[in-house]
Amino acid sequence: MFGRTGRRRRMVVGSCAAALLAGAAGTAHAVDNLPPKQPLVQDLQTQSKACATGDDTPYVSQPPRLSAMLYDPEEDNQPSESSPLSGEFEAWWTDAAGVEQRRTYTTITLPSGSRFYWTMPTGIPANTVVSWHVRADDGKATSAWSDDGGGSVCSFVYDDANPEKATISSPEYPNPDQVFWVDGVGVYGHFTMDSPSDDVVSYTYGFIGGPYGTVSAGRPGAAATIPYLPLTSGPNSLTVRAIDRSGRSSGESSYDFNVKYGRAPVARWKLDDPAGSRSASAEVGTAARAGIGVTFGGPAPTGIEPTATASLDGSGHGFLTTDAPATDISKTFAVSAWVRPAETGRNMTVASQDADGKPGFSLGLRSQHPGPVWSFAIADARVSGGAPETGEWAHLTGLYDAETGRARLYVNGQEVGTAAEAAPAATAGAFQIGRARGTTGYRERWHGDIGDVQVHDRVVVPDEVAELARRTPQLLGHWSLENAADGTSPEQSDGAPLRLGSGASIYRGSDNSCIPDLDPDCTYTPPPLVGDGHLHLDGETGYAAADGPVVDTGDSFTLGVVVRLADSEPAHPMTVLSQAGVHTDAFKVRYDPSTYKWQLVMPEKDEAGAPEKVVSQIASADGGEGQGQRLAVVYDDGTDTIKLFLDGYTNAEATASLPNGWHSTGALQLGRAKVGDGWGEYLHGDVDELQAYSGALRDAQVVGLGTGFNPCLVC
Structure with missing residues (x-):
C-alpha cells in the first residue's frame, strides 16, 4: 500500500513538473x-x-x-x-x-x-x-x-541528371572494335572504366558469358580497374554503366576484343623416350638428364598422347633434372603430370623447382593420417586433396595464380582441397622431376611412373585442366548381333566374338510387307532393334558371353546395349549385362519388376555371399513390340563416379560414387548374372548393339550409343 501511494505521489509531482516545463517551453498538454x-x-x-x-x-x-x-x-x-x-x-x-x-x-x-x-x-x-x-x-x-x-x-x-557514359581502356587489349587477336586464354587482361562525371562512385560491368559485377571507385569521380581472366577463346565484349551517388545510371558503353587460344607450355617432357635413354627430350624447353634409377619405356595410361612413361625407382638415382629453371615461379605458373605411385606410405615428389636450399614449389604425394593425399606446396602454403592409390594412374595439376595470390590443386581434372594464399620465392633454381630440394640435399624421391610433365607460364583454366586429364576412350568391341555362325556372333573389327548359349538365337526379321490390320492372314513380325538383326533370348537358358572380361572394371569403362523386354511386367528380375569376378558379379544391369526400374547392382566385395547394393537406378522398361531402350554404364575412375543411362540420359538417382572399383576376371555376359553358385536372372527379350570402351564417354557421346555407329569417332 505504501509503495502504490508513493508511486502515485511521484506521478503527480512528475506530471506537474512536466506541465510547468511544457508551459515554459510554449508546448501545452494535459496534466494526465x-x-x-x-x-x-x-x-x-x-x-x-x-x-x-x-x-x-x-x-x-x-x-x-x-x-x-x-x-x-x-x-x-x-x-x-x-x-x-x-x-x-x-x-x-x-x-x-x-x-x-x-x-x-x-x-x-x-x-x-x-x-x-x-x-x-x-x-x-x-x-x-x-x-x-x-x-x-x-x-x-x-x-x-x-x-x-x-x-x-x-x-x-x-540529383536529376544521369552521369556521362564511361570510357573503357585496356593495356592488354588496346584496339577495340578491330579484328585484333590478343593472347589469350589463361592470361589476365585489365580494363579501366572512367566517366567525365565527378559524382560517379561505382561501375557495373559484364562480359559475354560472365563475370558480371560492380566495382567501386576509390572516390567520387575516380576511375576503377578490374582484372579479367579469359576462359575461352573468341570474340568478347565488355559492357559498362557508370553509377553516381544517387544511384543514377549512365548509358551503356561497350568494348569489343578478341581472345586467342591459350598459349602452349613453356616446357614439356613427354617422358616417352626409347628404353635405354639417359635423358628425356624436351618438346619445349631444355632436355632433362636422367639418373641411373630412371627407366624409360614404362606403361602409359590408355587414351593419352604419349605411349610410354618413365619409371623411377625411389632411390637417390631416380630423378630427372634440367639443371635450369623451367619458369619464373614468382609469377603465374602451372605444372602437370600423369603419375602412378608404386607406394603411398611416404612423402614423394613428382615435380619441383629449387630455391635457396628448399623447393620453390613441389607437386606430389604426402603420407598422413588417415590416408595419403595429393599435394601442391609453395613455400609455407599447401593444398591437399584426393586419394592416391598404389598402382593407379592419376593426373595432377598444380597452379599458382599471381593475380589472386592463390595456389590450387587439381586431380584428374577436378579441383581438390582449398585454394591457399601463397608467396613464392623469387629465386629460380633447377627444375626437378622425381625429387625435391632439402637443406642437406634432395629428398622425397618418387617411386613409380611419371609421364607427360608440362609447365605453363599462365593460368591453365578449368576446361583446359580437364582436357589435360582426359583419357580418350578406346573402342574395345562392337557387336552388332546381326548374324551368327557356329554358335558365335562376330565383333565388327574381327575381335573376339560372343559365344551364344542354348536358348539364344539371332533374329533377322521378315521380308513380309503385309499389314495385319488390312490382311487377316498376315502375321505380324517385329523389325530388328537396330540394323538387320538382333539377339533373341528365351528367358530360361539363353545368353551370350565373351571368353573373358571385356572391360577393366577397376579402371574407367563404358558399356552400351539396346534391349527390349518380351514382357513389360516379368515375374522376376532380369539381367541384360554383367561381368563376373571370382565369386560374384563385379556389376550387373537388370530390370526390377517390383520397382519398374533398370538397376545397376554391385556387390560390396568379391566374396561368396557378399551382399549386393543397388548403386543407381532409372525408370522404366519397354516391353513387347516397342523400339527397345538404349542402356549404358559409364564408370569414371578419375572422378570415382558410375552412371546408368537410359536412352542417352541420366539423373541424380542414376549417378553414384564408386571410390574403389575392383578388377573383375570373369567373362562379360549378355542376358544372365551370377546367382549363388550358378547362373540366373535370365533375360526374356531382345538385345542388340553391344559396345564396350576403355575410358569414360562424355555424357554428350553416350547419346550416340546404340544407334549403330561408334560415337567415339569424334572423341
Whole structure:
C-alpha cells in the first residue's frame, strides 16, 4: 500500500513538473498526458537511406520519401492502438536567390510504433542540400524535434541528371572494335572504366558469358580497374554503366576484343623416350638428364598422347633434372603430370623447382593420417586433396595464380582441397622431376611412373585442366548381333566374338510387307532393334558371353546395349549385362519388376555371399513390340563416379560414387548374372548393339550409343 501511494505521489509531482516545463517551453498538454517521445535519429530514413548530414549526406535520384518511427511514452499505460499519433515533417533549403525556403507536412494518424511517411513534392530543387526534421503529435502534445538536444538534422541532395557514359581502356587489349587477336586464354587482361562525371562512385560491368559485377571507385569521380581472366577463346565484349551517388545510371558503353587460344607450355617432357635413354627430350624447353634409377619405356595410361612413361625407382638415382629453371615461379605458373605411385606410405615428389636450399614449389604425394593425399606446396602454403592409390594412374595439376595470390590443386581434372594464399620465392633454381630440394640435399624421391610433365607460364583454366586429364576412350568391341555362325556372333573389327548359349538365337526379321490390320492372314513380325538383326533370348537358358572380361572394371569403362523386354511386367528380375569376378558379379544391369526400374547392382566385395547394393537406378522398361531402350554404364575412375543411362540420359538417382572399383576376371555376359553358385536372372527379350570402351564417354557421346555407329569417332 505504501509503495502504490508513493508511486502515485511521484506521478503527480512528475506530471506537474512536466506541465510547468511544457508551459515554459510554449508546448501545452494535459496534466494526465505525457508528450510523445522525441524521434531518434536511427529511426529516420531518406528514401531507405539512413539519416545523415554533412559529408555523409545521401544523394537521391528522385524526390525522396522521408520516414520516421514515432512512439508515445509507455507511461501513458495505453496499448499502441489506443495511442494514435501523427508526424509533423519540416524541410528547408536555400534557393538560388539566397532565400530560405520551408515546407511542412502533417501525416495521417497511425498507432504508436508505426512508420510515418512524407513523399517530397516534385518542386524541390536539384543539386541543393535539403535539410529536414520531424516530431510526433498525439493531439494533445508534441514531442521535441528530432534534431533537438542530442539529435541531428537529416539532409539529402536530389540529383536529376544521369552521369556521362564511361570510357573503357585496356593495356592488354588496346584496339577495340578491330579484328585484333590478343593472347589469350589463361592470361589476365585489365580494363579501366572512367566517366567525365565527378559524382560517379561505382561501375557495373559484364562480359559475354560472365563475370558480371560492380566495382567501386576509390572516390567520387575516380576511375576503377578490374582484372579479367579469359576462359575461352573468341570474340568478347565488355559492357559498362557508370553509377553516381544517387544511384543514377549512365548509358551503356561497350568494348569489343578478341581472345586467342591459350598459349602452349613453356616446357614439356613427354617422358616417352626409347628404353635405354639417359635423358628425356624436351618438346619445349631444355632436355632433362636422367639418373641411373630412371627407366624409360614404362606403361602409359590408355587414351593419352604419349605411349610410354618413365619409371623411377625411389632411390637417390631416380630423378630427372634440367639443371635450369623451367619458369619464373614468382609469377603465374602451372605444372602437370600423369603419375602412378608404386607406394603411398611416404612423402614423394613428382615435380619441383629449387630455391635457396628448399623447393620453390613441389607437386606430389604426402603420407598422413588417415590416408595419403595429393599435394601442391609453395613455400609455407599447401593444398591437399584426393586419394592416391598404389598402382593407379592419376593426373595432377598444380597452379599458382599471381593475380589472386592463390595456389590450387587439381586431380584428374577436378579441383581438390582449398585454394591457399601463397608467396613464392623469387629465386629460380633447377627444375626437378622425381625429387625435391632439402637443406642437406634432395629428398622425397618418387617411386613409380611419371609421364607427360608440362609447365605453363599462365593460368591453365578449368576446361583446359580437364582436357589435360582426359583419357580418350578406346573402342574395345562392337557387336552388332546381326548374324551368327557356329554358335558365335562376330565383333565388327574381327575381335573376339560372343559365344551364344542354348536358348539364344539371332533374329533377322521378315521380308513380309503385309499389314495385319488390312490382311487377316498376315502375321505380324517385329523389325530388328537396330540394323538387320538382333539377339533373341528365351528367358530360361539363353545368353551370350565373351571368353573373358571385356572391360577393366577397376579402371574407367563404358558399356552400351539396346534391349527390349518380351514382357513389360516379368515375374522376376532380369539381367541384360554383367561381368563376373571370382565369386560374384563385379556389376550387373537388370530390370526390377517390383520397382519398374533398370538397376545397376554391385556387390560390396568379391566374396561368396557378399551382399549386393543397388548403386543407381532409372525408370522404366519397354516391353513387347516397342523400339527397345538404349542402356549404358559409364564408370569414371578419375572422378570415382558410375552412371546408368537410359536412352542417352541420366539423373541424380542414376549417378553414384564408386571410390574403389575392383578388377573383375570373369567373362562379360549378355542376358544372365551370377546367382549363388550358378547362373540366373535370365533375360526374356531382345538385345542388340553391344559396345564396350576403355575410358569414360562424355555424357554428350553416350547419346550416340546404340544407334549403330561408334560415337567415339569424334572423341
